[in-house]
Amino acid sequence: MVIIGGGVVGCSIAYNLARRGQRDVVVLERETVGSGTTSKAAGGIRAQFPTETEIRFSLESLRVLKNFTEEFGVDPGFKQIGYLFLVSDEKALRGFETRIALQKRFGVDVRVITPKDAHAIVPALRVDDLIAAVWGPQDGLAGPAEVTQGFAKRARELGAGIVEGVEVTAIDVAGGKVRGVRTTQGEIASPVVVNAAGPTAARVGRLAGVSVAVFPRRRHIFFTEPFPEL
Ligand SMILES: Cc1cc2nc3c(=O)[nH]c(=O)nc-3n(C[C@H](O)[C@H](O)[C@H](O)COP(=O)(O)OP(=O)(O)OC[C@H]3O[C@@H](n4cnc5c(N)ncnc54)[C@H](O)[C@@H]3O)c2cc1C
Incomplete structure (x- = not known):
């Protein structure tokens, strides 16, 4: 089973599948675990x-x-x-x-x-x-990073694979069914592909010809000196 995206959602899904005994679970993350929008969350x-x-x-x-x-x-x-x-x-x-x-x-x-x-x-x-x-x-x-690393750590311990630096570039569909994914490092056959690509979920959905109603919006992060009163 292929999970696209190693943010908190992908890692949590991998953990929960592995915990329920699902074998051959692999998370494909194009960058590093938790480096997407998860890393920008305030917590x-x-x-x-x-x-x-x-x-x-x-x-x-x-x-x-x-x-x-x-x-x-x-x-x-x-x-x-x-x-x-x-x-x-x-x-x-x-x-x-x-x-x-x-x-x-x-x-x-x-x-x-x-x-x-x-x-x-x-x-x-x-x-x-x-x-x-x-x-x-x-x-x-x-802590978003801590939570994500916790899910990833336990998912790995339960047998799931989490691979970084691999981008899914195509999803193979035949006869109305998903058959697997193509990536920057080769192909993986899988009857189930989970789209956990966060703000780029719509783009990943299009790889399988599916319309996903995710519309990312740019937001802002402001850094301040610490407020002693808080
Ligand atoms: C503890 C915690 C606290 C939070 N607090 C807040 C808060 O205060 N305010 C708030 O607004 N939100 C908060 N959030 C939510 C956060 O802002 C994000 O919405 C959430 O973490 C998104 O997770 P995600 O896994 O869906 O997406 P992402 O973290 O973006 O993960 C998606 C991953 O998919 C990968 N990817 C995309 N396309 C491909 C591809 N083709 N192939 C391979 N990989 C691909 C990306 O590289 C990315 O790493 C919090 C989250 C956590 C865990």
Whole structure:
């Protein structure tokens, strides 16, 4: 079974397949494990999302992160320091209330708090322009590199192959079925190919004639000096 992409998603899929006894799993990564968008993530972990799918994935992630060190032998740097959204107008607050109702249906610990309460949590905050804040105390931070390396390490230990520096250049399809992939270093026959190519998933999908609704958007990362108050 070929998995295209060695980001957190590809490595997690490889681990979970190997754990369930799937043999001959190989991840093909054109660069190095975790070097794609995974390496750019801030590390925020939260169940405060607007859709059922995201909320359920996040709750499962929180469960995995709590036991990560025991399960993977790698400390993911998981810190449940909470996640705070700042709300400065009524319209935004109404939007949060709809999400909160959905999140609570799935047991997420999330609440609307006053600006004063937000200030008590983060004393460095200026809160005079806020009307409320939304606080999820179970949320927090984890290290994207650590998590990805944990999945990759355990996947390898369970027999999966993870190969770096190999790009998939074509997906062979015959009779409506996937037959394998062609890469910069040769061909691999496989009846199943998993597209875990992150922001380039649409491009990889096109290799098999499949339309994948992934539309990457360029975002920005700003580096600052440390804020002692935080
Ligand atoms: C602990 C953690 C915390 C996070 N926190 C945040 C956060 O605070 N905010 C946020 O916005 N997101 C966060 N994220 C999510 C992150 O930003 C990315 O969305 C996520 O890591 C993407 O993973 P991926 O495996 O789908 O994609 P990628 O990491 O991009 O992996 C895809 C891989 O596919 C490879 N690839 C592509 N095409 C080919 C090909 N043809 N052949 C071979 N290889 C190919 C690429 O080289 C790349 O390495 C977090 C993720 C983690 C793990």
